[in-house]
Amino acid sequence: xxxxxxxxxxxxxxxxxxFTDVGQTDDVNVSNxxxxxxxxxxxxxTGENRTKLELGIVKISTFFETTDYVxxxxxxxxxxxxxxxxxxTNVSEL
Amino acid sequence: xxxxxKGNQTSxxxxxxxxxxxxxxxQNSGSNRVIIAFFQISNGNNKSFTGATxxxxxxxxxxxxxxxxxxxxxxxxxxxxxPEGANTLRVNFNQQNWNxxxxxxxxxxxxxxxxxxxxxxxxxSPHNENLTVENDSLIxxxxxxxxxxxxxxxxxxxxxxxxxxxxNKNIGVGAISNSGHSAGSIPLRTTVNNNNVTLDAxxxxxxxxxxxxxxxxxxxVM
Numbered sequence: 001x002x003x004x005x006x007x008x009x010x011x012x013x014x015x016x017x018x019f020t021d022v023g024q025t026d027d028v029n030v031s032n033x034x035x036x037x038x039x040x041x042x043x044x045x046t047g048e049n050r051t052k053l054e055l056g057i058v059k060i061s062t063f064f065e066t067t068d069y070v071x072x073x074x075x076x077x078x079x080x081x082x083x084x085x086x087x088x089t090n091v092s093e094l
Numbered sequence: 095x096x097x098x099x100k101g102n103q104t105s106x107x108x109x110x111x112x113x114x115x116x117x118x119x120x121q122n123s124g125s126n127r128v129i130i131a132f133f134q135i136s137n138g139n140n141k142s143f144t145g146a147t148x149x150x151x152x153x154x155x156x157x158x159x160x161x162x163x164x165x166x167x168x169x170x171x172x173x174x175x176x177p178e179g180a181n182t183l184r185v186n187f188n189q190q191n192w193n194x195x196x197x198x199x200x201x202x203x204x205x206x207x208x209x210x211x212x213x214x215x216x217x218x219s220p221h222n223e224n225l226t227v228e229n230d231s232l233i234x235x236x237x238x239x240x241x242x243x244x245x246x247x248x249x250x251x252x253x254x255x256x257x258x259x260x261x262n263k264n265i266g267v268g269a270i271s272n273s274g275h276s277a278g279s280i281p282l283r284t285t286v287n288n289n290n291v292t293l294d295a296x297x298x299x300x301x302x303x304x305x306x307x308x309x310x311x312x313x314x315v316m
Contacts, residue, residue, distance in 0.1 A: 005117075006186050012111075015190075019116075040198070043109075046109050051139075051192075053191060053192040054141075054191075054193075060111060074106055074108050075105070076103075076105045077102065077103070077119075077120070078102050078105050081247055082179055083118055
């Protein structure tokens with residue numbers, strides 16, 4: 001059985017990303033919908049600015065000036081018994 | 095006298111956006127526990143790994159290799175007798191990492207430890223190598239290429255499932271023998287479409303191959 005861990009991504013300390021696990025799903029459609037949301041927002045920003053972010057020319061806080069957080073679901077596990085995460089069946093539950 | 099028992103897997107492809115990446119990974123309960131982790135990052139701006147921990151304790155570095163032709167650095171870390179249950183698996187970098195990375199871990203129980211390994215650079219597909227292992231060992235493989243990974247074969251001729259991560263390159267991880275091998279030289283193969291592909295392999299020993307007896311149960315029959 002495969003489960004997708006849903007992570008909430010926020011602005012962390014020192015211009016970094018902070019990941020917090022907020023749920024899990026075994027529905028690939030739910031994980032795909034979450035990842036499409038990530039790809040069109042934070043994923044797009046980091047993709048366009050990778051080198052500048054690494055060189056400190058662009059700051060990630062710029063992105064979070066207009067967005068509080070983004071979700072991503074690209075962690076796959078086989079066991080969620082000990083993770084204490086709610087099962088998510090619809091993105092609206094997040 | 096048996097192969098290691100395959101346990102939980104955790105895999106992730108994402109942009110760390112920090113000087114580390116960490117995930118929760120659940121180590122299965124049992125004796126002779128081992129966890130092994132495979133990582134791949136872009137080597138842009140001379141990025142590299144500076145260590146990995148599980149449950150806050152340092153893991154042992156098996157190798158870190160720079161793959162200049164693939165603009166990548168790949169690493170394998172492991173821990174003997176890691177703590178059971180859900181713990182944080184963390185890999186650290188020498189600077190903030192804003193490129194997508196490949197992160198994979200698998201747990202074992204009844205495992206005799208980590209044995210032989212090889213880490214061969216890009217070669218025209220099909221890339222063939224051999225790894226000499228002890229009786230009952232499993233083999234895990236990872237590979238990288240500019241092209242999409244087609245197959246990972248353990249042994250050659252037997253395609254095993256793998257997880258594909260598209261980071262700055264195409265990465266295949268999680269490939270593992272279906273069952274233990276007999277002692278000797280095991281042919282291995284990775285394939286991509288009309289391109290070069292690397293081939294890394296690690297021996298996961300069974301208990302017949304020796305290893306720790308920590309946490310084993312012994313019974314004296316009178």
